[in-house]
Amino acid sequence: MKTTTVKTYSITEVSKMYHLPTTTLRYYEDLGLLYDIPRLKGRRAYTQQHLNRLGAICCFKDTGMTLKELQELFEAQDDDANLDKTCEILDNHYQRVLEQLALLEKNERHIKRKVRFYHDIKTAKENHSKMPNWEDYRDREF
Amino acid sequence: MKTTTVKTYSITEVSKMYHLPTTTLRYYEDLGLLYDIPRLKGRRAYTQQHLNRLGAICCFKDTGMTLKELQELFEAQDDDANLDKTCEILDNHYQRVLEQLALLEKNERHIKRKVRFYHDIKTAKENHSKMPNWEDYRDREF
DNA sequence: ATTTTACTTCAAGTATACTTGAAGTGTTAC
DNA sequence: GTAACACTTCAAGTATACTTGAAGTAAAAT
Missing domain, CATH: 1.10.1660.10 (Multidrug-efflux Transporter Regulator; Chain: A; Domain 2)
Structure with missing residues (x-):
């Protein structure tokens, strides 16, 4: 045994x-x-x-x-008969993840610019030099 | 005029x-x-x-x-005296965004593998061929 | 002229995802 | 032995971000 x-x-x-x-x-x-x-x-x-x-x-x-969607996914996953539904849920969710990724990357670039902008304002104020202009930070790669 | x-x-x-x-x-x-x-x-x-x-x-x-954090950020941003706080909030948030990005990329790869795994199960079932094994999908680049 | 449409304010209600509280149990520390 | 600790169940409460309902207004459509 x-x-x-x-x-x-x-x-x-x-x-x-x-x-x-x-x-x-x-x-x-x-x-x-x-x-x-x-x-x-x-x-x-x-x-x-x-x-x-x-x-x-x-x-x-x-x-x-959502937790409700997770319940559905696991319900389909744990039931062999529901392969089609499992694939459908996974495919749909994967699409959503790709969209999220694109959005997050866009937002990351925006926030990076904003961080830099405010740091430059701080530096300008400390040095009594020319204040930066937000327009110069839009759509520009650093 | x-x-x-x-x-x-x-x-x-x-x-x-x-x-x-x-x-x-x-x-x-x-x-x-x-x-x-x-x-x-x-x-x-x-x-x-x-x-x-x-x-x-x-x-x-x-x-x-959160909307509460946004209130704080705008409060600091709209008040010139609070440049330090604005920068602090922005810096902290940017760090969180970078962490999110790393996590989302990791999760995207995991979900991509799972999508492929279930599609392969479906194909195997339709063709009466050998069922795939999840172990073969872990940590492997497609 | 009066009905429909597109708003307005303000208060109350809802969905999601937890979180907390109350009362109980079984091993561990003194 | 008994107190402390780390759980247990189950019900009720909370936080965040909306969303809905009721009652009103003002301009456009019929």
Whole structure:
């Protein structure tokens, strides 16, 4: 007979690993995003499967998916019959991520210009030199 | 005597230009993020200054700044004495944006792999060929 | 002239994602 | 033994960012 002990993690360990409060981990479980978490002496014992899923939750949540959409995705993913729906959700979400990326890159450039502009104002004020003009910072690469 | 007519925009025009409901534009005004909007016959008439500020609101909000933080930023920005605070807020926010960008890029790669994985499962099922293994999709560039 | 349209103000309501509080249990520290 | 600690469940509360509803106004359309 073969006995294998599976490495598990307490809720506090998982909380630290994923930078999520323990309350949030319980909340995700309430929503069904995480399930079948075994209990050792009444305490949650997360396995590698749960960590993998939690990684997916963070990835999708951080890219703007709502918890409700995540429920739908996992529902489709955990049901082999719903491959089409899984692909559809993933494809749609990937498109949204590409849009977010383009927008974030645009906004990053804008904020970079603004940072530089205000630092130059500060320098100009300190040196009593000519004040910069925002127009000179628009659409210009530094 | 010189008379100049300044081009203004109605709330519906602004709503369409910035893809924000009119109610949200009024809400931002209530919060003081937009102010001194002139009224023509009781209706809001946004000037270019207001559009510029609204552009900034969208940029900062889309990069995760809360409306409260935006209030602080504008408060510091509109007060010449607070150049240091303006720079501090902008610097801190820019750091957060760079972190977001790195995270979003990482998440984009992960989701791209997942999209490809599920499409390959679908193809394999249709062709009755060998099922792909997620391990082959981890940390691999396509 | 009166109805429709497009606003206006102000207060109250809602959605999402947690977060907190109360009461209880089982191992560990003194 | 008993107190402290680290959890447990379940219900209720909170923060942020809107969103909706009610009542009113002013100009345009019929």
